[in-house]
Amino acid sequence: GAVVSQHPSRVICKSGTSVKIECRSLDFQATTMFWYRQFPKQSLMLMATSNEGSKATYEQGVEKDKFLINHASLTLSTLTVTSAHPEDSSFYICSGAGTANYEQYFGPGTRLTVT
């Protein structure tokens, strides 16, 4: 099956700093990548959708200046949390999708803790 990796798996940063999370599709070309946020014991909330080479489309209520998404190639997307605050602490999950089958392949997630 298609594999998506995320790096790092865990990160701790200080309040006010920025942190970058990478999402890679290892064995397929992800024309679209998605970023989700998952709070403890809750569902995945879609944050944004990005197509390779295009600007990301953010869901309502998600600050685009705070959560910068770059999808520079068909195998890599990055999420940068800028000026992180403790309330940004969460589990961030990415997924990639190919062209036509509507199936998303999920990464293992990145746990961000902001102190």
Next chain:
Amino acid sequence: AQSVSQHNHHVILSEAASLELGCNYSYGGTVNLFWYVQYPGQHLQLLLKYFSGDPLVKGIKGFEAEFIKSKFSFNLRKPSVQWSDTAEYFCAVNPPFSGGYNKLIFGAGTRLAVHP
């Protein structure tokens, strides 16, 4: 607001019991439907999906789901659960008018615990 609802938040079963997890959605028009599973400490995996055709869909590990359009439902079933089915189960919908993207809206999830 349009949404995906999973009514059972936490289900506890004994091995060999039958399982049915409810999923309802509120989108009109044509939708694509999915069930994902998240085993403890692992990433989300696709169990099964429905796009069109036979409304009874069979997935991996003995799971199946039935799409009932009139009820806006896509319930997940398994006739006999095993301890290894302990996991969190998410229903997801690819709503219409997603702007051409494969956008998924997830339900809140159902945590299943199977006791030996």
